[in-house]
Amino acid sequence: ATRVGDPPLSSLGHRQAREVGAFLDALLASDGIVADRIELLSSPFLRTVQTSNDILSEFRKTPGDVAETVAIKPEYSVFEIDGHDGKAHACLPSLEERKCYFPRLDEWHASLFVPAVPENNRGQFFARCERVAAGINARYPHIANSAIIIVTHAACCVSLAAALSKKTLADMNPAPPCGIYRLTRTKDCNEWKIDSHAKKDGFNGRL
Secondary structure (H helix, E strand, C coil): CCCCCCCCCCCCHHHHHHHHHHHHHHHHHCCCCCCHHEEEEEEECCCHHHHHHHHHHHHCCCCCCHHCCCCCCCCCCCCCCCCCCHHHHHHCHHHHHHHCCCCCCCCCCCCCCCCCCCCHHHHHHHHHHHHHHHHHHHHCCCCCCEEECCCCCCCHHHHHHHHCCCCCCCCCCCCCCEEEECCECCCCCEEECCCCCCCCCCEEEEE
């Protein structure tokens, strides 16, 4: 990649993202969720924006025009864990540049926060995911028949799912390529539930 810290998806990655899009389309349609009740938050890295774009392009069954009405909101709080002294993050282009190639990007979206890099240890990263979980609960209150899709990186998938469900990392399955962690919450509280990691065909890192 020209930007070493911001590589694109492979052809396999694009195919997996489209498969996830078709799967989510059928799942949300069966849950009675419509286009204007869907939020999509994406890490600003190229591979996650490409994944988000491919996912939205595959919606056919969900009522409403998902591909046209659901924006990709660049959420910096869920960007990649820093493992290279911040060099990967320094490769990120401006949102103005990225929107030239991805018109669905909402360049006016205000992230929950922008993490400081470098993150010097895993403890700082886990603390960041706890902060993201609190921010999601505060900004996105429970709305019946709605969905928040978060497209992020492997470590953040696992850690954020654990933070939202108030479970340990040992309760989470490893993140497969384009894996799905589905969490649900009740109307009366910000308690998120996730399938057991041992549940067959569950949504705790479903491939």
